[in-house]
Amino acid sequence: MTKFLLAVHVLAAVIAIGPVTVAASMFPPAVRRAQAAGPDAAALASVRLLHRICRVYAAVGLAVPVFGFATASSLGVLSDAWLITSIVLTAAAAGVLALFVLPGQEGLLAQLDSTGTTTCAPVAPRAIARLGMLTGVFNLLWAVVTVLMIIRPGSTTGA
Numbered sequence: 001m002t003k004f005l006l007a008v009h010v011l012a013a014v015i016a017i018g019p020v021t022v023a024a025s026m027f028p029p030a031v032r033r034a035q036a037a038g039p040d041a042a043a044l045a046s047v048r049l050l051h052r053i054c055r056v057y058a059a060v061g062l063a064v065p066v067f068g069f070a071t072a073s074s075l076g077v078l079s080d081a082w083l084i085t086s087i088v089l090t091a092a093a094a095g096v097l098a099l100f101v102l103p104g105q106e107g108l109l110a111q112l113d114s115t116g117t118t119t120c121a122p123v124a125p126r127a128i129a130r131l132g133m134l135t136g137v138f139n140l141l142w143a144v145v146t147v148l149m150i151i152r153p154g155s156t157t158g159a
Contacts, residue, residue, distance in 0.1 A: 012063040023054050024101055031112065051102075058098070064090075100134045
């Protein structure tokens with residue numbers, strides 16, 4: 001059962017978190033392109049699509065910690081320092097995504113849409129840069145969690 005739980009945990013992480021990190025990273029440049037394109041509906045549609053990918057896969061990503069806790073419990077490592085650190089970093093990443101990245105994307109989309117669907121309103125470059133920075137923080141947190149999950153300090157796998 002442990003191998004099944006671990007496999008589902010890893011698959012959920014790859015399938016759910018991967019698209020969020022990529023789409024979130026692509027979002028700020030897509031906003032810049034949409035703004036530069038002016039009344040280009042295709043450019044604005046790509047920004048909307050990237051935001052939707054982030055929202056949907058973030059919800060699917062809730063399976064990652066669920067199966068992570070089940071796997072950790074099955075392995076008997078719930079009190080290990082590396083896992084507790086990973087849990088804290090995962091919670092921080094989820095917080096950055098839920099409290100800053102997704103609302104930041106929604107705010108930029110609202111600004112782009114503020115003059116109607118046929119034109120793009122100007123968006124402050126600082127807001128785009130701030131969203132890019134927060135997305136980088138989110139991605140960095142997930143990278144650290146991934147490394148911790150692979151290395152697992154004190155593991156007997158020889159890693």
